[in-house]
Amino acid sequence: MYPPEFLYTKDHEWIRMDESIGTIGITDFAQKELGDIVFVELPKPGDHVTASESFGTVESVKAVSEIYAPVSGEVTGVNGKLQNDPELLNADPHGEAWLIRVEVSDRREIEKLMTADEYEAYLKKEKAH
Amino acid sequence: MGALAGVALKRTALNAAHRAAGAKMVEFGGWEMPVEYSGITQEHLAVRTRAGLFDVSHMGEIEVQGPLALPLLQHVTSNDVARLKNSQAQYSALMHPKGSAVDDCVVHRLEPDHYLLCVNASNTDKDFDWIVQHNSFGATVRNVSAEYSQLALQGPRAAEILARVTVPNPGDLKYYWFRRACVVEVDGILARTGYTGEDGFEFYFHPAESERVWNGLLEAGKPEGLIPAGLGARNTLRLEASYPLYGHELDDNTTLLEANLGWIAKLEKGEFLGRPVLLKQREQGVRKKLVGFEMIERGIARDGYPIWIDGKVAGKVTSGSPAPFLKKNLGMAYVPPEQAEVGREIHIEIRGKQMAARIVPLPFYKRPK
Numbered sequence: 001m002y003p004p005e006f007l008y009t010k011d012h013e014w015i016r017m018d019e020s021i022g023t024i025g026i027t028d029f030a031q032k033e034l035g036d037i038v039f040v041e042l043p044k045p046g047d048h049v050t051a052s053e054s055f056g057t058v059e060s061v062k063a064v065s066e067i068y069a070p071v072s073g074e075v076t077g078v079n080g081k082l083q084n085d086p087e088l089l090n091a092d093p094h095g096e097a098w099l100i101r102v103e104v105s106d107r108r109e110i111e112k113l114m115t116a117d118e119y120e121a122y123l124k125k126e127k128a129h
Numbered sequence: 130m131g132a133l134a135g136v137a138l139k140r141t142a143l144n145a146a147h148r149a150a151g152a153k154m155v156e157f158g159g160w161e162m163p164v165e166y167s168g169i170t171q172e173h174l175a176v177r178t179r180a181g182l183f184d185v186s187h188m189g190e191i192e193v194q195g196p197l198a199l200p201l202l203q204h205v206t207s208n209d210v211a212r213l214k215n216s217q218a219q220y221s222a223l224m225h226p227k228g229s230a231v232d233d234c235v236v237h238r239l240e241p242d243h244y245l246l247c248v249n250a251s252n253t254d255k256d257f258d259w260i261v262q263h264n265s266f267g268a269t270v271r272n273v274s275a276e277y278s279q280l281a282l283q284g285p286r287a288a289e290i291l292a293r294v295t296v297p298n299p300g301d302l303k304y305y306w307f308r309r310a311c312v313v314e315v316d317g318i319l320a321r322t323g324y325t326g327e328d329g330f331e332f333y334f335h336p337a338e339s340e341r342v343w344n345g346l347l348e349a350g351k352p353e354g355l356i357p358a359g360l361g362a363r364n365t366l367r368l369e370a371s372y373p374l375y376g377h378e379l380d381d382n383t384t385l386l387e388a389n390l391g392w393i394a395k396l397e398k399g400e401f402l403g404r405p406v407l408l409k410q411r412e413q414g415v416r417k418k419l420v421g422f423e424m425i426e427r428g429i430a431r432d433g434y435p436i437w438i439d440g441k442v443a444g445k446v447t448s449g450s451p452a453p454f455l456k457k458n459l460g461m462a463y464v465p466p467e468q469a470e471v472g473r474e475i476h477i478e479i480r481g482k483q484m485a486a487r488i489v490p491l492p493f494y495k496r497p498k
Contacts, residue, residue: 035153035165035168035169035361036168036169036170036171036453038170038429038451039427039428039429039451057480059429059451060169061169061170061173061361061365061450061451061453062164062165062169062361062364062450064429064431
C-alpha cells in the first residue's frame with residue numbers, strides 16, 4: 001500500500017527523494033480521510049517551503065486541510081494537473097497526483113521522517129485511539 | 130481525525146449497518162452518524178438525479194396531546210397550527226421571545242388534539258424543556274424520540290421505489306401530508322417531506338425494525354440506483370436548496386424575518402412567543418439579512434469566514450461549501466440589510482485573502498416541476 005521508497009510525516013504527507021530533489025504528496029490515508037477532493041492550492045516555483053510548516057491546502061467537499069512540508073527547500077516544480085483535476089488526488093495520491101518538487105536545503109531533515117513500515121504502524125496506533 | 134473514543138455518543142439502531150456498508154462515522158449533535166458512504170459528491174448527485182436513503186433517526190420527536198395541545202402549540206410555534214388538517218404537516222419554528230428560533234421543526238397533526246413535532250437532534254432536550262416550561266395550558270408533552278427510527282428516501286425516483294414496498298401506494302400523498310403506511314411490512318408514519326430540495330418521503334417507525342426497512346428499501350431501489358447517503362450530502366443538498374440549519378443560519382440572535390422565514394411567522398394568528406419583536410421589525414426593518422452568494426474567484430467559502438463589503442467586515446459565512454450539483458462554490462451569510470441586494474459584489478476572506486463573490490437570489494436550486 002505505502003511505497004517503501006517514500007518517507008512519511010505524521011501529518012500524512014510523503015516525500016520521494018531523487019538526488020537533491022524531493023517530490024511531495026499526500027498519503028492514501030489523507031485522501032480517504034478528506035473524501036472527494038475539489039480544490040488544491042499550491043505554492044509557485046521559486047517559493048520557499050519550511051519543514052513542518054503549511055505550504056498549501058487541499059479542500060474536499062466537507063473540509064479544508066493544510067499540507068505541511070516534510071522538509072525545507074525551494075519549490076522547483078508544481079503539479080499543474082491538479083488545478084483542473086483535483087480529484088486525481090483521490091484516484092492516485094502516491095503517483096500522478098504529486099503536489100510539488102523541492103530542492104532540499106537540509107538533508108538532515110529527511111532523517112526525522114518515517115519509513116513506510118513506521119508510517120503504517122503509526123496509522124494503526126492512530127486508528128486504535 | 131475520526132477520534133470518537135472518550136465521548137459517550139448516542140447511536141441509531143442502524144449503526145452496525147452503516148459500518149458494514151463502509152460508512153465514515155462522525156460525531157454530530159451528540160450522535161455517531163454516517164457522514165458519507167461512497168462519497169459526498171456521488172451521494173449528492175444520486176439524490177438529485179435518482180434517489181438516496183438517509184438514516185435520520187437522530188432527529189427528535191416530541192408529542193403534544195390533550196384538549197389544550199393546540200393553544201400550547203400556537204403559543205410556542207410561529208406558524209398557524211390551526212390551519213392544519215388531520216394528516217397534514219407544516220414547517221415551523223419553536224419561538225423565543227426575542228423573535229428568534231429556539232429550533233426549527235415540522236409539526237404534524239395526527240388528531241385535532243394530538244401533534245407530533247420533529248426537531249433537530251442536538252436540540253431535542255432543550256426543545257422539550259422549552260415546551261414544558263411554557264406549558265401553562267396543561268397539555269401532555271412527551272419526548273418520544275427513543276420510540277422512533279426515521280429514514281428519509283429522497284430523489285426524483287423516490288416515489289417509484291417506495292411504491293414497490295409500501296401499502297397503500299404513496300404516489301398520491303401530497304407534499305407536506307402524511308399517513309399511516311406499511312413500508313417493507315413495517316407500520317409507521319409516512320410523510321412527504323424532506324430536507325434535500327427533491328421530492329421524497331420520511332418514514333417514522335419502531336427502532337427494532339430499522340434494519341428490515343433500511344435493507345428492504347435499498348434492495349427495492351437497486352434498479353433505480355438508490356444508494357445510502359450520509360450527513361455530508363444532506364448538508365450540501367440542503368445548502369443548494371437554501372434551507373436553514375440550526376446553529377448556522379438560525380440561532381438565539383437571529384429573528385425569523387432576518388432568516389427569510391417570514392413565511393412561517395403568521396403574525397395574524399394571534400399571540401405567540403416573539404411576535405411583538407417580529408411585528409416591530411416588520412414596521413421598522415431588520416438588523417441583518419440572510420443572503421446567498423456564489424464565489425467569482427477560485428476559492429471555497431467555509432462556515433465562519435469573514436465577509437467584506439466596501440472595505441469593512443460586514444458579517445460572516447453561516448454555511449459555505451462546494452455545491453456538487455450546481456458545480457459552484459456557494460454560501461449563505463448575514464449582511465446589513467442595506468447591502469443585501471442581489472448582484473452586489475462582496476469579498477470572502479479565505480486564509481487571509483479577499484476573494485470576490487456575488488450576492489445571488491435564493492434558493493440556489495429549485496427542482497424542476
